[in-house]
Amino acid sequence: MNTESPLRPQERTLPAMLARQAREFGDRPFLSVPGAEWRHRDAAQVAASRGAALRAAGVGRGDRVAVMCSNRAEFIETVLGCGWIGAAAVPINSASMGPQVQYLLADSGARLLVIEDRFVERLATADLGQTALQRIWVIGEGGSMSGPPARERWPTAAEPVEPESVEPGDTLAVLYTSGTTGPAKGVLCPHAQYYWWGVHSADVLSITQADVLCTTLPLFHINALNTVAQAAVTGCRAVLLDKFSASGFWPAMQGCGATVVYLLGAMVPILLAQPPGPAEREHRVRTGLGPGVPATAGAAFLERTGVTLLEGYGSTETNFVIATAPDSPRRGVMGWLRPGFDARVVDEADNELPAGTAGELVLRADQPFVFASGYFGRPEKTVEAWRNLWFHTGDRVVREADGAFVFVDRIKDAIRRRGENISSWEVEQVLMSHPSVAAVAVYPVRSELAEDEVMAAVIPREAGALQPAELAAFCESRLPKFAIPRFIDLVAELPRTENGKVQKFKLRERGVPPGCWDRAAPRP
Structure with a gap:
C-alpha cells in the first residue's frame, strides 16, 4: 500500500x-x-x-x-x-x-x-x-x-x-x-479530507495514470466527487455518466474504455438480473468498488464479468478507512483497517470490546483534517458524534480474530424485544433467502407492552406469490422465536434515498398500517 x-x-x-x-x-x-x-x-x-x-x-x-x-x-x-x-x-x-x-x-x-x-x-x-x-x-x-x-x-x-x-x-x-x-x-x-479521499481510494484500487475511472453515481454523493479526486491525484481520466442503465452499462463501459467502475450494493443484483451476453466480457474493466454487495453476488459478478469488486467502508464524515484487496483471504467482510487510521469496537460507555463481540465502530485518523470537521450549525451533534476524541459511526460491527471487520447493522436499527437484542440485518438476511422475496426492510414498532415489536415490509417477487403466514413459518426454523417478525406488510416499494438506501425512519414513523398481517392476532 x-x-x-x-x-x-x-x-x-x-x-x-x-x-x-x-x-x-x-x-x-x-x-x-x-x-x-x-x-x-x-x-x-x-x-x-x-x-x-x-x-x-x-x-x-x-x-x-x-x-x-x-x-x-x-x-x-x-x-x-x-x-x-x-x-x-x-x-x-x-x-x-x-x-x-x-x-x-x-x-x-x-x-x-x-x-x-x-x-x-x-x-x-x-x-x-x-x-x-x-x-x-x-x-x-x-x-x-x-x-x-x-x-x-x-x-x-x-x-x-x-x-x-x-x-x-x-x-x-x-x-x-x-x-x-x-x-x-x-x-x-x-x-484536506477531499484530498485524502482521492489518495486513499486510489491506493485501494491501485489506480495509475493508465486507468479510466467511470461512474454513473450522482455528483451530489461523496462517491462520485471522490472519483474526480482520484483522477486529480493520480493523473488518470475520469468519466462521469448521467445515469445508471442496467441494459446499457457494459456497452457504456466498453465505449469509454473504463478500467475501474463504482457500484453500490443494489446495482450488482440488477446487473446480474440482465440476460448474460458477450458485452459482459468485451470490456477493459479490471476492478471496481462494490460496498454492500453480498458475497454471493460478488462471486457471481466475478464469474460472469471477470471484474473483482472490492468491499470498503467509509462515510461522508470519515474517509476510506476499511477495505478489502484483490488478494484478501476471504470475502463477505467489510475489510481490514487501512494505514493512517485507528478503529475500535466499543460498548455504550466507549469501552473497547474483545474480538468477536459486536459493538459500535469508532474511528480516528493519524493526519489532521482527514475526517470531517463536524455538523454545520449543530455543535451538540458534533460533540455527540466525536465524543472521547473518536468519531462514532453508529454502525454495529464485529472485529474478528484476524482483524477483519464484519457489518452487523445500524445501531438505531437494532430491535430490543423480550430482553433480547435483535439485529434487523440478520432478520433481513433470513427473509431475503425466501425465493419469493425481492426486497425487505426490518425495523422496530412499538407494541401494546411499550417495547419493540419486529416488523417487516416485504416486496414480493410476483404479486400473489407470497403469503405473510407462509413467510413467518419459513422463519421458524431460521430465527429465534423472539426475532420472528410479528407484523409483515406486503408492499410494492420501499422508501429510498437517491443512493438506494432504505429510509427506515419513514417506515418507523408510519407504524403498523391498518390491515397489516399480525402473527399475534387470533386466527379463525
Whole structure:
C-alpha cells in the first residue's frame, strides 16, 4: 500500500491539488462529463474563471453555494470555483422536492443557488423567503425566470482570479447526510479530507495514470466527487455518466474504455438480473468498488464479468478507512483497517470490546483534517458524534480474530424485544433467502407492552406469490422465536434515498398500517 502524500501538509487544498495537476499531468485527459472534456491543465483554469464569476455574484470566503443539477460540467465548475475562492459548495440531491430544497437552503444559509432548468419548477413549493438565498443561476434555457430572488442564466466564465489563501481545514463542501434516521445534517468537509479521499481510494484500487475511472453515481454523493479526486491525484481520466442503465452499462463501459467502475450494493443484483451476453466480457474493466454487495453476488459478478469488486467502508464524515484487496483471504467482510487510521469496537460507555463481540465502530485518523470537521450549525451533534476524541459511526460491527471487520447493522436499527437484542440485518438476511422475496426492510414498532415489536415490509417477487403466514413459518426454523417478525406488510416499494438506501425512519414513523398481517392476532 502506498498512501504517501505528494503534497506537503499546508498544500492539501483544492487550489494546490489543481496546481499540481497542471504541473505534473498537463495535457493528459482528466475529465469527461456531459458538457465538457477537460485535460488536467484545464482544471485550475476552470476553477479560476468560475471562482471569478462567483465573486462577481457577491460570493465570498466562507459563503455557501448550493448546487442542484445532474452529472454535468456546471456541477464540477461550481465545486472547483467555490474551492478556489474559499467558499463552500452545498450539493443538493436531485430527487429533492420543494420542501426538502427549502430545508437544505435554510439550514445551510446558502446565498446562491445553481440549479438545472428541469428542477426549477420544484422551487414553486419552497418558501424561499425563509432562506438566506439572494440569487439563482439557472443552467439551460428552460425553467421559470420569475423571482424572487433574482434569477439569471448560468453566466459565462469570467477573467480568471488568483486563488484565495485557503487552509487544509477550511470547508470545501457541506454534504448533507441521506437522512435515513432523521433530518439531514450538513457535514463540514474540509479541503484536506477531499484530498485524502482521492489518495486513499486510489491506493485501494491501485489506480495509475493508465486507468479510466467511470461512474454513473450522482455528483451530489461523496462517491462520485471522490472519483474526480482520484483522477486529480493520480493523473488518470475520469468519466462521469448521467445515469445508471442496467441494459446499457457494459456497452457504456466498453465505449469509454473504463478500467475501474463504482457500484453500490443494489446495482450488482440488477446487473446480474440482465440476460448474460458477450458485452459482459468485451470490456477493459479490471476492478471496481462494490460496498454492500453480498458475497454471493460478488462471486457471481466475478464469474460472469471477470471484474473483482472490492468491499470498503467509509462515510461522508470519515474517509476510506476499511477495505478489502484483490488478494484478501476471504470475502463477505467489510475489510481490514487501512494505514493512517485507528478503529475500535466499543460498548455504550466507549469501552473497547474483545474480538468477536459486536459493538459500535469508532474511528480516528493519524493526519489532521482527514475526517470531517463536524455538523454545520449543530455543535451538540458534533460533540455527540466525536465524543472521547473518536468519531462514532453508529454502525454495529464485529472485529474478528484476524482483524477483519464484519457489518452487523445500524445501531438505531437494532430491535430490543423480550430482553433480547435483535439485529434487523440478520432478520433481513433470513427473509431475503425466501425465493419469493425481492426486497425487505426490518425495523422496530412499538407494541401494546411499550417495547419493540419486529416488523417487516416485504416486496414480493410476483404479486400473489407470497403469503405473510407462509413467510413467518419459513422463519421458524431460521430465527429465534423472539426475532420472528410479528407484523409483515406486503408492499410494492420501499422508501429510498437517491443512493438506494432504505429510509427506515419513514417506515418507523408510519407504524403498523391498518390491515397489516399480525402473527399475534387470533386466527379463525
